[in-house]
Amino acid sequence: MSEVHETIEAVWKIESTRLIAAIARVTHDIGIAEELAQDALVTALEVWPEEGIPDKPGAWLMTAAKRRAIDSLRRGRMLVQKHEEIARELEWQEQRLGDALEHALDQVIDDDVLRLVFTACHPVLAVEGRIALTLRLIGGLTTPEIARAFLVSEKTLGQRISRAKNTLSEAHVPFETPSGDELRRRVESVLLVVYLIFNEGYTATAGEAWMRPALCDEAMRLARILAELAHEEPEAHGLSALLQLQASRTAARIDAQGRPVLLADQNRARWDPLLIRRGLAGLERAEALCMAQGRVLGPYALQAAIAACHARARTAEATDWARIAALYDALATTAPSPVVELNRAVAVAMAFGPAAGLAIVDALQTDPALKAYHWLPAVRGDLLARLGRAAEAREAFLQAAALARNAQEQALMRKRAGGLTQ
Numbered sequence: 315m316s317e318v319h320e321t322i323e324a325v326w327k328i329e330s331t332r333l334i335a336a337i338a339r340v341t342h343d344i345g346i347a348e349e350l351a352q353d354a355l356v357t358a359l360e361v362w363p364e365e366g367i368p369d370k371p372g373a374w375l376m377t378a379a380k381r382r383a384i385d386s387l388r389r390g391r392m393l394v395q396k397h398e399e400i401a402r403e404l405e406w407q408e409q410r411l412g413d414a415l416e417h418a419l420d421q422v423i424d425d426d427v428l429r430l431v432f433t434a435c436h437p438v439l440a441v442e443g444r445i446a447l448t449l450r451l452i453g454g455l456t457t458p459e460i461a462r463a464f465l466v467s468e469k470t471l472g473q474r475i476s477r478a479k480n481t482l483s484e485a486h487v488p489f490e491t492p493s494g495d496e497l498r499r500r501v502e503s504v505l506l507v508v509y510l511i512f513n514e515g516y517t518a519t520a521g522e523a524w525m526r527p528a529l530c531d532e533a534m535r536l537a538r539i540l541a542e543l544a545h546e547e548p549e550a551h552g553l554s555a556l557l558q559l560q561a562s563r564t565a566a567r568i569d570a571q572g573r574p575v576l577l578a579d580q581n582r583a584r585w586d587p588l589l590i591r592r593g594l595a596g597l598e599r600a601e602a603l604c605m606a607q608g609r610v611l612g613p614y615a616l617q618a619a620i621a622a623c624h625a626r627a628r629t630a631e632a633t634d635w636a637r638i639a640a641l642y643d644a645l646a647t648t649a650p651s652p653v654v655e656l657n658r659a660v661a662v663a664m665a666f667g668p669a670a671g672l673a674i675v676d677a678l679q680t681d682p683a684l685k686a687y688h689w690l691p692a693v694r695g696d697l698l699a700r701l702g703r704a705a706e707a708r709e710a711f712l713q714a715a716a717l718a719r720n721a722q723e724q725a726l727m728r729k730r731a732g733g734l735t736q
Contacts, residue, residue: 318363326355327454329372334451335426337379342489344433345479348451354378427452428543429491431536434478435504438485443478444507450475452539453511453532463529464514465521501544505553505614508536512557517720524574524722530561541596548603552615555596559621562589574726578630590625597622613649616641635665652683660693668700688717692727699734708734 330351338347354375368374434447445464449455455463461471492500515529537554544550566580600615611619620641627633642658656678663671675694684690695710708731715727 318367319359321367322355322358322362325358325367325371325375329375330355330454331427331430331452332372333375333379335430336376337383338430338433338489339426341383343483344430344447344451344489345483348479350379350382351375353382357382425491425543427539429489431504431540431543432491432500433482433487433489435500435507436482436485436487437500437503438487439478439481441507441510443474443481444503445511446471446474447478448507448536449511449532452536455532459528463526465519501547501549504540505549508533508540508557509553509614511536512560516560517723520719522721523572524568524720525564527564530557530564533557534561546603548600548607548609549612549614551596551603552600552612552618555593555600556614556618556621557593558589558596559593559618559625562586562593562625572722574722577624580630582628582630585625593618593625594622610648611644613645616645616648620645633664635661639665652678652681653687656684656687656690656693659697663697663700668697672697672701686717688714688723688727690714691717692730695727695730699730704734707731 333351333354334344334347337350338344341347341350357378358371358375362368431448431452434451435444439447446460449460449463450457457472457475458468461468464471466474491497512530512533515526515531515533518524518526534554534557537550537557541550541554562585563577563580565586566582566584567575569575597615597618600618601611603609604611604615620638623634623638623641639658639661642654642661646654646658655674659671659674659678661671662674672694675690675697678684678690691710692714695707695714698704698707698710711727711731711734715724715731718724718727
């Protein structure tokens with residue numbers, strides 16, 4: 315029995331996104347589609363232990379969902395059977411939905427999954443809602459899993475998902491793949507959601523752990539799906555490349571006690587060569603598409619190019635910091651932000667000396683967007699230490715520790731401060 319349940323769980327993980335996407339195409343309601351898919355899962359849990367795993371479990375689940383949908387329409391028709399016109403409409407809907415879902419069994423569903431991605435990441439939703447709904451519908455994570463990853467209660471996360479579904483329904487968001495300029499804007503929204511999911515996994519905002527690898531893995535999977543579905547969009551390949559190049563360092567980023575290991579101190583022999591190769595290939599694809607389309611590299615491809623400089627360097631000393639600084643110059647022009655400028659300061663300091671970097675950092679001191687950003691005083695502390703200004707550096711590291719919400723980062727900053735003499 316447990317083996318059957320494990321098989322059902324695995325099948326659901328693989329098929330749920332496609333199933334929900336196919337149903338949503340004909341119901342035009344993600345909430346209803348998810349409910350019907352969940353009903354099909356319940357049916358599988360009841361039937362498969364008795365009858366065995368079907369040869370085509372995905373098709374079996376689709377058929378079960380279709381039957382649930384038809385049953386639902388029939389129940390609705392019975393409630394209004396006194397109204398002949400409405401009854402005829404429901405009968406037509408029943409036939410339409412049944413035919414559509416039957417047809418969906420044999421259809422290529424990639425387009426449906428793409429529609430689901432665009433709908434879950436629609437700009438009408440708050441960013442938190444987009445992230446939660448994407449991980450639930452496309453990532454296949456449960457509400458408790460997502461809640462644990464983002465350190466919120468299951469109730470809060472459940473409400474967030476429920477609000478997102480209701481918002482999509484009330485706004486009558488069409489279940490479709492946009493085109494033209496709208497496609498470009500919507501792709502940006504989707505890419506941002508995946509990027510934010512990865513960032514939370516790569517450097518956790520709060521809590522005891524510095525990394526949450528499961529979130530990184532989900533983000534990489536979503537990025538690969540998007541790169542396959544939106545295969546002519548350079549930034550989709552750029553994001554996939556960036557995430558894989560960054561994730562290649564995972565094993566070297568923490569020590570045996572889970573403490574952070576900074577880039578310069580990492581054992582590069584522990585970097586994942588397969589992820590590096592995949593990342594470099596994705597970057598090449600993004601660059602080729604940009605050239606063919608007469609476009610410049612976008613923010614994700616530029617960040618992937620920066621990550622590629624690190625990946626290609628056999629040692630920290632061999633890193634081409636001048637090229638990285640130039641790439642940050644381009645990124646600051648393409649997607650200007652205080653955080654990009656702070657990262658540019660690090661690259662400039664490595665390429666041209668800590669004083670040059672410190673001048674950029676000091677100019678950011680009054681930026682309101684970085685007021686509570688602990689990496690600003692952390693970077694400043696590092697540059698001050700390299701300039702021999704130990705007392706100022708110590709103060710900056712203690713400020714960074716006070717602002718940090720992650721326990722491992724707090725400990726790292728305090729350690730850096732403790733290693734400096736007055």
